[in-house]
Structures are given as structure tokens and as C-alpha cells.
Amino acid sequence: MASTTEEPKYHPQDALSAAVKTTLVTGGVGLFASAVQNTLQKQNVGPWGVITRSGGTIALFASMGGTYQFVKTASANLREKDDHWNSALAGIFSGAIIGLRVRTFPAVIGYGLALGTTLFAFDFTGGSLRGSGIDPNVDEFERREKIRTNYQTPLSETIAQLGEGRGIYGPGYAERRQARIKENYGIDVPVSQSSASS
Numbered sequence: 001m002a003s004t005t006e007e008p009k010y011h012p013q014d015a016l017s018a019a020v021k022t023t024l025v026t027g028g029v030g031l032f033a034s035a036v037q038n039t040l041q042k043q044n045v046g047p048w049g050v051i052t053r054s055g056g057t058i059a060l061f062a063s064m065g066g067t068y069q070f071v072k073t074a075s076a077n078l079r080e081k082d083d084h085w086n087s088a089l090a091g092i093f094s095g096a097i098i099g100l101r102v103r104t105f106p107a108v109i110g111y112g113l114a115l116g117t118t119l120f121a122f123d124f125t126g127g128s129l130r131g132s133g134i135d136p137n138v139d140e141f142e143r144r145e146k147i148r149t150n151y152q153t154p155l156s157e158t159i160a161q162l163g164e165g166r167g168i169y170g171p172g173y174a175e176r177r178q179a180r181i182k183e184n185y186g187i188d189v190p191v192s193q194s195s196a197s198s
Contacts, residue, residue: 010080019070026065030058060101068094084123091119 037054038045045053072090076082095115099108159170174191181189 010076010082012077012080013073015070015073015077018073019066022069023062023066027058027062029065030061033061034058056101060097064094064097067097084120087123088116088120090116092116 031050034050034054034057037057038047038049041049041053051058068090070090071093072086075086075089079086092112092115096108096112098115099111102108102111155168155170158168162168164170164173178189178191181187
């Protein structure tokens, strides 16, 4: 029997324009990080220290972002699929750029595989640190109230499963305790009004 669901048709994207936009954005983030590094210097290096002293940070951020976006978009265009494998491949290439700063081949491979694996897992699990998205058509108060009442267990069921004690006491516990102590030890324990009402 043939499947009735069809995969959505892939629409190619412009890899160069996406890479340029991402390079500018991540370069701006790198400029901010470089400015923070510049202000934390012990000696006064002046405002141009952002470029001369820690300008490599700007280049690293810009090149990683641009490489990631270009490889991800180009891979999606070549494979005609927009899935998590594109993120993995792009992560390998952009992670290798970090390894180039270390100037050893194992670092290039290691950083590339580490970032590629991380981005693959992030994209594979839905691309969100918050988990799956919440349906915007459902009222948030009703949703939370339903979750709260789902996990409430009646006291009688809890006592039947765990027994009394450890802070879990059913109605009439004080009288039952008094009778049990009287029967076992012959001691008459007074029941206070507060414990009798619980």
C-alpha cells in the first residue's frame, strides 16, 4: 500500500546572501566580545585595541558564522532536504575554524566533530532548549490547571500505597494512635484538640 503523505518540496535558497547576512551578525557579536576583551586588559591599549589587540575574536566569530550558514544552506540545496544532517556538516566546518587557531590537525578534527555533533543533537531534538513548542491555540491557564490536577492523588490512595507516618496522616489518626498505644503498652496518651481535628 502506497504512503499517502508526501514530503514537502524543497525550495532552494541563496547560500551567498545568507552567509553574508550571518557573517555580519556574528561579526557584530565578535566585535562586542572583542570590546569586552579590550576593556579587561590590564594596560591601557586605547579604543583601537578592539581591532589591533583582540581583532582575532571578531574574525573568528565572523568566519564561523559565515561558514556555518553557507555550508548549511549549500548542503540543503545540494541534498534538496532541510534536516539535521545539514547542521551537522555545517558544525564540522565551522568547528574546524576554531581548530585552525590551535594549528594542529587533531584540533581541527576534534573541534569540528565536537561542534558538528553538538549542533546535530540540538537540531535533531527540535532546535530548542525549552523543549517542544506550546500550542498557541490553547489557553495557558487551562493547560497548567490540567497539568496540576493530572498529578493530584487523593489522600486515601496515598495512604493506601505508603501508609501513615512521615508527615502523611489521614483523618482520625490521633485516635487510632492513642488506641494502638493503649493496646500495646497500656499507656493512656491524651489527644489534643489540634491533633484530633486533623
